[in-house]
Amino acid sequence: MVQLRATNQADIGTYVADGRGMTLYRFDKDSAKPSKATCAGDCAKTWPPLLISSPGQIYPDGVDPQLVGYVERPDGTCQVTIGGWPVYRFARDTAPGDIRGQGVGGTWFAVAPTGERTKPLPEVVTVPTPTAR
Numbered sequence: 001m002v003q004l005r006a007t008n009q010a011d012i013g014t015y016v017a018d019g020r021g022m023t024l025y026r027f028d029k030d031s032a033k034p035s036k037a038t039c040a041g042d043c044a045k046t047w048p049p050l051l052i053s054s055p056g057q058i059y060p061d062g063v064d065p066q067l068v069g070y071v072e073r074p075d076g077t078c079q080v081t082i083g084g085w086p087v088y089r090f091a092r093d094t095a096p097g098d099i100r101g102q103g104v105g106g107t108w109f110a111v112a113p114t115g116e117r118t119k120p121l122p123e124v125v126t127v128p129t130p131t132a133r
Helices: 042-046
Strands: 002-009 013-018 025-027 058-061 068-072 078-082 108-110
Touching: 002 078, 058 068
Parallel strands: 002 058
Antiparallel strands: 002 013, 025 108, 068 078
């Protein structure tokens, strides 16, 4: 059983988390039409795919059930998709609500309930402190 829950975060907007509240991500190098997962091997250690056993049940809360599905991975496992996009967790997210994977490499983004990318995190601009003379 897999739970999906739409969650809101001020910086990036509405994204999807799993049943434990962990952020789910999409990878721009995957494809949605047709659904194809390309993150495997070492990539899948850092970005573990959200897997479902077949047959399995997915319980979406705030996500249109018609946009939820799965794709078979090259190793034969089944990965949950939203809007056709395979979804992943990020190994460095350690607590519910963490979004440490947002924008990594310019290709990883928290997945919106439609399967689209969420907004990139705002850039933090640091202003140099004037030195005293």
